[in-house]
Amino acid sequence: MARQHDLVACVASPKALLLLILSRIGLLLLVIFLLLVAVLAALAIATEIRARGIEARTPNIGERTDVGGYSLNALHVPAGPNADLPPIVFIHGASGNLQDQTGAFLEPLRGRAELLFVDRPGHGYSERGGPENDTPDGQANAIARLMEKKGIDRAIIVGHSFGGAITASFGVLHPDKVEGLVFLSAATHPWPGGVDWYYHLASAPVIGPIFCHTLALHAGMMRIDAATEHVFAPNTRPVDYVEKTGPQLVLRPSAFRSNAKDVAGLHAYVTDFAPRYREIAKPTVVITGDADTIVLEEIHSKGLARDIEGSELVWIKGLGHKPDYIVTDIVIAALEKIAGKERDLQSMARAVEPRLAATSVDPGGSAPSLQAGQ
Template sequence: MTLFLLFIGILLLAHVLGAIQATNVIAARIAEENPPEGVFVPVPGGRLHLIDLGTGHGSERLPVLLLHGATSNARDIVYGIGADLARQRRVIAVDRPGHGWSDRPNGRGDAATAAQAKLVVAALDRHGIDRFIVVGHSLAGSLATLLAVEHKHRVAGLVVLAGATHPWPGGINWYYRLAALPVLGRLFVHTVMTPAGSWGLKKSVEASFMPGEAPADYVRKASAALVLRPDEFRWNGQDVAALKACLTAQSPRYAEITAPTAIVADPADHVVSTGIHAEALHRQVQGSRLVLVPGAGHQLHYTAKQVVLEEIGRLAQAADDHNSPRQAAQ
């Protein structure tokens, strides 16, 4: 019996080591195929990766800060609307801490929305960005709204796209819960998640675009595979696992938001409930504009691109007009 158990143990160890090796090979290939295309900006304990577009526009036009959601990176939102926006004004897209090519200086501690907000603001400071219009998609709706609450003097406009802004009934998907666990999570992402995720990535992307269709080149152009790297997927799980508590703490403060605000959502969004999030935010933020786009699904910056660009443009122009007297007085 002892020899049998020893044999089983050796067999299991061999399988685990083989899975770890396969994960490392796949992760290295993903990194090589999706190199950083922006600049690295120092922040306390590390650096964040920023994609900076449209730098030739004058300072009279406020820049737009783009914040991506969960299970993605800055290229997702840049590919969707960044290039179009950059024809009119400067655009800064940030890889949130631990995503894309940004560091995660405090590990699990950077899962909190407040911690990510501090790092993003530190990067903007270092990059010379003062006032801006912030656009947050999905999970980053939490980050964009918190910036609008805590940095009123810097946020000249707020646009929330299918954003997670309020606590919701129920939990999160099992793979996020598992990835976020301290010990089992590490084992999961270093043995199972990367090979399995590589096999199912295309289907996952297609599901996120329902009822619409993802662009044929989305996986490549949005560098969607980056999230399959073990550490990034673990940090992504930590973000999702921490989100509900963060929103419970910050959502009562949304009435403090003074920036002009546009909220865009599909009434039937199957990822983030419009009733729980978008409509509740609209009720709390005085003067906010709620734009409903039936049939657009969750990936609004692709499926309702023109609507999104119009809302950002309208709000940004108003912010520019309001900002001009401020500049003249300085």
């Protein structure tokens, strides 16, 4: 009877009817909100569990060093008694960690030089530090301090992909610490278009941390195989690459957000900083391929060769985004050339091209790209 009375009253009073409708809508919205909170909480718990599992499967092989209020993680390998190369510092690219570069270079170079493989700020097992590390110059400064802590006065700096922007910044800002520079499929210059949408989402205030702690890891794990294959394409990814290098580490919430800030801010940074590359006066080798689906070699690698006087551009037909793994011998020959040894890098490049053509695969899939929007 009470409900009938309320209904009659509402029919008789439009204002009462409106209030009743609003109260029912408010209750529905509250229920929806509580359900959303419960789903996000469940996703956050699942993210934390899976992140711990990723770390358990990819344990830290480096050592953390305080570089000014935060720690950088790095694998520091001493030179052997018959070392024939100067110290070498390796800087990985976006979505990576130091094990990406150890997988390519640790064994071929062990004993030949003092080696320093770095987890960039916020990546792998390094702490992020302050907002100065949101840009390549801040990360270059952090690596310079790490070199000092490790007793490395001068080194050949090797940068892959996003690490190329840091390597170029290092060459400008710390020339006294540079023996030479090697760029591998580097991202260093402003390019048309932008980057994939989720970099901007993950780096945004408020919504970014929510995205990183709930959805990013689960979506990323579904794409890890296809994405890494695409990074190597049209060349073949080593079958044990994912197992040995732990690219899943970037899917952990803090690392994913750090990576997103790096990539989302790169275009603005290189637009301002690239004119300073002309200040670099150190021996430089730029290695790239004409089949890179991640970074536009026509803009970045040719730009470096143009801007750095005396640099050598090694342009390899059929090479994708991973010269560190696909033409490791040419990269090592570039290190040797910077160290003063006679090496014909152009002849080596021509010699490898038939093999690349014969083993080329269909890129397929998709991956984070610095040429999105074209």
